[in-house]
């Protein structure tokens with residue numbers, strides 16, 4: 001994904017608004033911490049960890065590679081194994097450099113007859129370029145994407161397993177989007193960037209949904225949700241276009257005792273898979289994405305480098321994110 005720079009003026013105005021509102025929210029949330037009664041089943045962080053490790057075990061999951069095909073087959077089989085009705089959406093999409101990518105979105109649905117639905121999504125492809133690596137010789141090599149790719153999928157697979165054991169009231173669609181991370185590399189400055197070369201799978205699906213006129217009450221995107229001591233700030237597109245969903249997520253996390261991960265402050269404005277879904281399907285979507293206000297790029301130090309491997313995956317972080325999302329879907333009526 002890509003972090004956008006927002007004008008300083010806009011940021012400071014937004015910051016003032018958040019600074020004012022965060023005081024009241026914190027007060028309200030304080031009064032509920034400790035007395036909150038969880039309704040969702042226990043999210044198992046060891047399972048989520050294993051599903052991440054399994055994906056990384058395939059190697060680089062870059063579109064058009066045999067590893068990508070093998071991992072896609074694994075994800076389809078897992079969703080079926082967990083009782084989802086699975087639809088595969090295959091298409092050819094064009095990358096920033098003209099490469100034609102064999103894209104494969106994987107959709108697992110539960111309670112298909114239920115009109116009221118929640119959409120959960122993450123990307124499963126990995127970036128073909130370690131273009132942020134400290135060593136320039138690595139810039140054209142692919143990344144393993146343990147956190148950037150596999151982590152969101154691992155959490156969603158564990159949620160799928162839990163849904164099979166106990167059905168929530170609403171219909172749930174889980175989408176593993178492809179070709180999110182094939183965006184223009186930092187070393188290429190000749191590219192026409194008048195269009196968004198990131199998020200090609202979600203761009204395609206949002207214009208060609210797996211069921212006609214697909215609607216959901218709201219959507220939640222998970223991206224880079226596995227790092228040790230990760231912090232999740234309120235991503236700005238989410239906060240503007242899915243204000244209630246953001247409030248629900250951060251409030252629920254706090255009630256569950258995960259306030260150290262879910263920071264009640266505004267983060268960056270990030271082009272990610274939620275943006276096409278908001279734009280083209282008009283579904284309010286919130287992005288739970290790692291954000292570090294102290295790093296120059298906003299993401300972890302290993303982001304888009306050769307170091308995005310299993311060392312950066314932490315079970316407690318997976319638990320905080322997975323349990324929060326599960327609590328939200330099981331509370332919904």
Ligand SMILES: [Zn+2]
Pocket residue numbers: 001127148181304
């Ligand atoms: Zn990425």
